[in-house]
Amino acid sequence: MSEIKNHKKLFIPGPTEVRKEILEEMSHHMIGHRTEEFSSLFGQIKPKLQRLFYTQNDVLVSTSSGSGFMEAAIRNCVSKKVINCVCGAFSQKWYKIALSCGKQASKIEVEYGKAIKPQMVDEALKTGEYDAVCVTHCETSTGVFNPIEKISEIVKKYPDVLFLVDAVSSMGGTKIEVDKLGIDICLASVQKAMALPSGLSVASVSQKAYERAKTIDSRGYYFDLLELQKTYEKNQTPYTPSISHLYALRKQLDYIVDEEGLENRFKRHRQMADFVRNWAVENEMKMFSELGYESDTVSCISNTKGFDLKSIKQELLNKGYLADTGYRTLNEKLTQEGKPTTFRIAHMGDMQMTDIQDYLNEIETIFKRGK
Numbered sequence: 112m113s114e115i116k117n118h119k120k121l122f123i124p125g126p127t128e129v130r131k132e133i134l135e136e137m138s139h140h141m142i143g144h145r146t147e148e149f150s151s152l153f154g155q156i157k158p159k160l161q162r163l164f165y166t167q168n169d170v171l172v173s174t175s176s177g178s179g180f181m182e183a184a185i186r187n188c189v190s191k192k193v194i195n196c197v198c199g200a201f202s203q204k205w206y207k208i209a210l211s212c213g214k215q216a217s218k219i220e221v222e223y224g225k226a227i228k229p230q231m232v233d234e235a236l237k238t239g240e241y242d243a244v245c246v247t248h249c250e251t252s253t254g255v256f257n258p259i260e261k262i263s264e265i266v267k268k269y270p271d272v273l274f275l276v277d278a279v280s281s282m283g284g285t286k287i288e289v290d291k292l293g294i295d296i297c298l299a300s301v302q303k304a305m306a307l308p309s310g311l312s313v314a315s316v317s318q319k320a321y322e323r324a325k326t327i328d329s330r331g332y333y334f335d336l337l338e339l340q341k342t343y344e345k346n347q348t349p350y351t352p353s354i355s356h357l358y359a360l361r362k363q364l365d366y367i368v369d370e371e372g373l374e375n376r377f378k379r380h381r382q383m384a385d386f387v388r389n390w391a392v393e394n395e396m397k398m399f400s401e402l403g404y405e406s407d408t409v410s411c412i413s414n415t416k417g418f419d420l421k422s423i424k425q426e427l428l429n430k431g432y433l434a435d436t437g438y439r440t441l442n443e444k445l446t447q448e449g450k451p452t453t454f455r456i457a458h459m460g461d462m463q464m465t466d467i468q469d470y471l472n473e474i475e476t477i478f479k480r481g482k
């Protein structure tokens with residue numbers, strides 16, 4: 112009980128706040144994962160996930176965080192060599208995952224804060240060296256939305272190349288039309304814009320991706336997409352899943368898809384993002400992310416006025432908010448370069464405009480006191 116009283120409202124870019132109804136949904140009694148009851152639960156989740164992803168592809172579920180599916184995408188889909196589009200800490204991690212899985216990998220790299228441009232991907236794919244490209248849709252460390260629509264037009268010119276997209280911090284907060292964009296694997300963690308407790312991830316998988324997996328022997332065990340596919344068809348999972356999460360996922364998908372509605376949800380995220388960006392400018396600060404590529408789910412702001420973010424964070428904690436003071440390694444790099452550090456404001460999940468307004472008012476009061 113005291114933990115609930117002490118709960119700090121999360122304004123960090125994940126995990127995000129989870130509504131009480133969803134937390135309660137996690138407290139169902141356990142059921143056997145090989146029962147009809149389980150298959151019925153899983154069977155209800157599948158079409159709702161497909162609507163969220165705008166796809167007819169399977170949308171697999173894994174009891175792991177999103178990093179698990181990042182590894183799965185690499186293990187199952189890269190045969191020849193992968194090109195990783197790196198523009199921040201998480202896209203860099205995907206490159207490292209590729210190397211640690213023993214794959215051949217190269218990167219297209221832009222300065223952190225900038226977005227990957229489609230022609231860069233074209234230049235790389237033209238070489239014929241690659242059979243997969245990894246793009247991080249929302250680079251959470253820098254608040255950048257990479258232009259996956261435009262990049263998809265490029266990738267479509269190369270039918271042997273699989274398009275792998277990390278939508279960990281954007282799925283559920285903005286429209287990602289998986290089938291229209293021809294995304295072969297689109298992966299997401301549920302603790303971000305889907306506003307569920309952490310510990311589960313979801314990924315759509317195209318037929319082309321399954322076909323590629325068939326040609327690869329060392330797909331590993333836990334993240335073997337072909338095993339996941341086999342059981343998915345029977346409304347099951349290969350191993351014991353987090354059943355509590357699945358109850359919560361079903362309820363939250365009902366809310367996202369039917370109650371709030373996808374278009375309304377995306378509009379709310381856009382409005383919150385616009386509000387935060389305007390607020391930053393009004394307070395004489397600059398967005399760290401490249402103009403025109405700012406994320407709808409998380410804003411990364413340059414602390415150009417040199418506010419003492421550590422003490423502001425403490426003040427906000429005292430008021431019941433958990434604030435973000437920027438991605439650590441990015442800020443260390445910026446400090447070394449003598450540049451202003453960054454902080455992020457998450458506006459994703461089930462957060463409402465009034466939550467953001469209250470939070471920004473608190474920060475502004477602290478700013479005005481000259482911290």
Ligand SMILES: Cc1ncc(COP(=O)(O)O)c(C=O)c1O
Nearest residue numbers: 176177178201249251279280300
């Ligand atoms: C863009 C992005 N990719 C990957 C990850 C890793 O996801 P997880 O922590 O769910 O494994 C994160 C986590 O914050 C992220 O923001």
